[in-house]
Amino acid sequence: MENTLATLMMNITNEEDFYLDEVLIHHNEGVDMIPSNEEYSAVLMKKKKAYTEYRQAKKEMQDYLIAKQNVDAILHENEKEEKK
Numbered sequence: 001m002e003n004t005l006a007t008l009m010m011n012i013t014n015e016e017d018f019y020l021d022e023v024l025i026h027h028n029e030g031v032d033m034i035p036s037n038e039e040y041s042a043v044l045m046k047k048k049k050a051y052t053e054y055r056q057a058k059k060e061m062q063d064y065l066i067a068k069q070n071v072d073a074i075l076h077e078n079e080k081e082e083k084k
Contacts, residue, residue, distance in 0.1 A: 025044055
């Protein structure tokens with residue numbers, strides 16, 4: 001079952017256990033929200049997963065670029081020394 005405002009209210013009404021951290025969606029702007037329906041909740045969870053994957057891919061690309069710059073700098077130094 002998706003964690004939405006409706007399911008949260010149902011859990012409270014039925015006096016069932018729930019964990020607020022599983023329901024709240026935290027935003028960088030400092031605003032937390034509870035999805036109002038299952039579709040929206042599902043889309044937000046997919047978006048959150050996609051951003052996590054994007055950040056990981058971006059970090060890996062940055063690491064590769066730094067490694068490439070280091071290799072290029074070493075090769076450039078070697079070329080300078082060979083020309084002398």
